Amino acid sequence: MLRSVGQKQVTGSAEDPRVAELRMAVSRLRRELAGLRAEFPDRxxxxxxxxxxxxxxxxxxxxxxxxxxSLLLIAGAIGSVSALAAALREVRNAxxxxxxPPRG
Known part of the structure; x- marks a missing residue:
């Protein structure tokens, strides 16, 4: 997993490593959310x-x-579900x- 924007891409793919990290994190959170049996209003x-x-x-x-x-809305919707905290943190890090964002 990448942890820094400055890390080099190691595969032959032209995909931005930040995008790859985001896709992996989103995929994990989606899987964990789908596997969660508990229902909550903002799901x-x-x-x-x-x-x-x-x-x-x-x-x-x-x-x-x-x-x-999107991150703010996701965090607001599932922030109190502790079972998803690690996967949500990965999305935030990604x-x-x-x-x-540019200011001004």
């Missing part, structure tokens, strides 16, 4: 925003403000690889 919001993040990642380098908005 559809989390599922929709995870789908949006995945679509952005598939499309190449995602738009940073939109990614951060989004952070893209840096801060």
């Amino acid at each position: 559809p919001i989390a599922e929709d925003e995870l789908a949006a993040l995945d679509a952005m990642a598939v499309g190449g380098v995602p738009e940073i403000p939109r990614m951060r908005r 989004v952070d690889l893209f840096g801060e």
